[in-house]
Amino acid sequence: VATKWGVFDDVFCAGNDKTFHFLDDVLAEIVELFPGQYIHIGGDECPKARWNACEKCKKRMKDEGLKDAHELQSYFIRRIEKLLAVRNRKLIGWDEILEGGLAPTATVMSWRGTEGGIAAAKAGNNAIMTPGSHCYFDHYQSDPAIEPLAIGGFTSLEKVYSYEPIPDGLTPDQAKRILGAQGNVWTEYMSKSEQVEYMAFPRACALAEVVWSNKERRNWTDFTRRIQQHFNRLDASGVKFSKSFYDVTASFSNNKVTLKANDPALEIRYTTDGKPPSLNSPKYLSPIPITKTTTLKAAVFSRVRPLGKSMAVQYLLHKATGLKYNMTVKPEQYTGGDEYALTNGITGIIKLWKNWVGLQGKDLDPLIDFGQPTAFTKISFNFVNAKGSWIWPPKNVEVLGSEDGTNFKSLATKSFNADDYQAEAVETVNLDTPGAKYRFLKVVVRHHGVIPKGEAGENNPAWLFVDEITVE
Template sequence: MKRTLFAMAIAMSLSLFTGCGKSSPGKDQLSIIPLPKEMKVGSGHFELTANTKITISQENEEVKSVTNYLSELISPSTGFSPDVGKSATAESNAIHLALKPKMKGNKGVYLMEVTNDGVLIEAPDAIGLFYGVQSLRQLLPAEIEAQSVQAGIDWTIPAVVINDEPQFEYRGLHLDVGRHFFPVSFIKKYIDLLALHKMNKFHWHLTEDQGWRLEIEQYPKLQKIASRRKETLIGHGGETPFEYDGQPYGGYYTQEEAREVVEYAQKRFITVIPEIELPGHAQAALAAYPELGCTGGPYEVATRWGVFPDIYCAGQEKTFEFLENVMLEVLDIFPSKYIHIGGDEAPKDRWEECPKCQARIREEGLKDEHELQSYFITRMEKFLNEHDRQIIGWDEILEGGLAPGATVMSWRGEAGGIEAAKMGHDVIMTPNSHMYFDHYQNDPKEEPLAIGGFLPLEKVYSYHPVPEELGDEKAKHVLGAQGNLWTEYMKTPDHVEYMAYPRAVALSEVVWTPIEKKNYEDFLSRLERHYERLDMLDVNYFYALPKPSSNTDKAGFLESAEITLSTPLPNSEIRYTTDGSEPTKDSELYAGPITVTETGTVKAITVKKSSGETSSVLEIPVEKVGYTSPAEGVKAGEQGLSYSYYEGFFRSVKEMNEESPNKEGVLKEDMIPGDVANAGSFGFIFTGLFKVEKEGLYQFYLSSDDGSMLFLNNEKFIDNDGLHSNKMVSEATALKKGYYKMKLYFTEGGGGYNLELKARFPDGTERKLTPADFVIGE
């Protein structure tokens, strides 16, 4: 029996209300990730059987690829071998894929309707049909992912109508294979997981100081020398003295293997974007071809992690000849519109001392080595543009002037992306605060070694790629977002998966689902069921029962404080203590806000009712505070903050007291002056008077990457010192009316900074503090 779309829609609407056949899951029992734009769940279901067909309205190579993919997905676990044929309209007991060229929406839009009689997926192109198939896949039992026949499974699909499209054009995940090398079989699995979550960009970081991973036929020493290092650092790169394992390490992809990966990804509508680093992170290449460096070597493939001073020489033509020849082979392998050229962490030490680079600066009329980097990037961009390609670079490519058509990947926070978007350049947001999946996701004492930082799942999910500073006109330049996995401390595929998942699942919803539809508690509920699918796919994901959420991470109070707790998980409860003891599943049951009147610690856990499983402990320090008196004998001057600027690398803010400042002045607007925002390693000491006009309780929040420390009336108040990724520490105090001396120390160790001081006022309002909130004092 053939049915038109109109007839199917009528049947669907009836089933929504009449409850035909077996009952099907409600919306709260489905676990499609990323969450569709619109989804209406009805009663009834469609059952996949050995007689179910796959039909298509129009044959072309891309649509055939989608039907083959669907057939190959269904067959191993069900044992069914569905017939694939052409049909003008949907048929009974069929999954029908229909091209509708006039359908409006973003690239990837699709409509899916499931009734008791069949499944209809419509889209204007094959990529939309493919995304519809991914949603269909997630509506089937998780056992559909098995590679052997699963007996006793009802292969039912709940009745549903889905109208869906992605919110962002660029939905990416990165993998560094320079530090550690991973086989093609794992790269394919990585791509398969991207496809499951409707991601469409795989950023393949192929060259590094520690290894060159792509065969280049014209330069065989890249395979023979640059792809291997003599040994590898043991332990963390920030710890000295360095120790090494004494074991040679290496590997590279042949061009045939790289083409195989590209073709595999194309069938899943994923673009592989290769990254060939320049002008920095080139030590492996220089080990193979030392004449391309400023000193001529000798060089060796790096054996530890970090940023190294030896980069490509910008003053000689043979450097550009080498890179252009390399790029010609790269372009032949990768059809991607974008080629990533890195452009980050390129120290200028060698260029400053190199006669050839200095001659280049003079010949080109450049101001300094930063403009020389811009010349380097622009020259490579021009070459790639001549071959109909565009460059992407990390946000350091802004320094010295941005190449005309470059797309910026903003990793040192969002500042670079905001600047580039305001200049009219396209931007991909990948801030290390939210998108660096090499950071810890749990207590470091309980986790495998990582680079540092802390990036829990909730923080990834909370991200929105369009900064508030951009209006609608400039916001269109934000193409999307990407998660990054740098593999200094990830030696195996299992470890990569552990760091990527489930954070990459959260990212998929960040870049696909409308922001107004996002809800973290709902996401966690769906994720609990999605884990079953990841189990079937043998993904080594990180799992922890979510701790309770609270209205505060630390509570200061005058008389009392109210602590509220919540958990996103269904069929779970919260148990807590207020005496500092460890909570258990038999501790007091949370039933409403907790009122505390004494200094101590509230501790809470989530408990799964069905299994008794417990989460790790949420600890909320609570402190009864007294009043701090204002400073005496101060004289308030002009609005602003005084600052002392220190060039160099400081492991602790205290080290700045041993140096003389390189620059001093007064700030009126931003905390970090624009001329040093991209200086690499530096430090600041800010001083000023904070005027309190309303007596009461004040809570201060100090966030920084790296170390910071706040003094109040010459007494240490908040300690956030040390080298670390973005971290927030808060303290509360009661303040009387008057002026308070504040001194803020901040040090940036390199790789992108963040500094923010916020305050919550007695009336409950909370905002970021700027130099406008202070006055110069004597």
């Protein structure tokens, strides 16, 4: 029995009629228990390894004229659709049920983005939008460093509210096929019902307004005013909701920190001496200058108490802080949250992938221009080792210097043995460059390569996650 999230090769045999007899019996009981017209049958993340190796499944594909295992999955779903139809029920499945051909009356739940919902609507099927980008309430909603352990990701209240369920590119008739949206709370990391409530609310309130109101009438500023009154209702109902609405967000530019609250009327107080903020701490009025490596803490306050959790961010000042750089391959999914995240003075943490710059099967090679010859004696950076998430240590790293940005001299190298890194952790790399003085600095971090057999994601290119290149 699995104790962690995972996708496993063991699936129902599509070539054995006893499989469908068994599932028919199960569905008969489910229909008796649940009178609603829809039955969700899953259908997602179904590996094809067992089917491709099974003689019965191969015979089924041959007998039914199916060209591959994807069409076998479609055959499987269509048989389940017929079992439900005789009981006057309709099938819902995750967007993988599109693979190999969609069952005629199936409703698709689009979770891997919006493409599944769009494809279903254009095919004349109904769809429910539930993309992981906006509708997964098991993702973190506040600073992971001070939040209960979650599966990862980051989906704030504002991001949920920004969602529009009707995708662009649909005709008016196709748009009618979008039935609505759904918030998902997967509970692998939630041991108590109170934690489920904490993860669901108030994000469920935001999604409710998204699906119950016209796009033109939605207004985030107005929502921030009204949701604070709704917190009183949740309190009165005993709901253990998250106070992440009262988080302070910070941005760092030109050696100044700008603080922001969701409601501009809320009061922010901060410290730069490492102590927690209090009612006696300075009130935030304008961007805060940072002249040395500093840990800044801030929180939203009422007249008598803090309303949410205190945020804490360490800002590193070094010779590359705030400098721009170029890379051969720019990240698209994991950008670090900044165009120049590798030199923004903020380090990533293990719980939050969005703070890291990540590429799959590609090297990271930032080229930094100091603007003039600059002396430096040490280069440091962090990488993530999380093999269960396909994130591996680099194969090696090389530091190079150049006077003109074209001709480079190798200054330091280091190789890594992936077997030396077993625990999920952030690892720090230091490379000494004594006597170096160059205008251009290039740091080439080479990816591990293909994930070995027997490891999570085997035969796929490994991910490489790097953050904050520090120059001293």
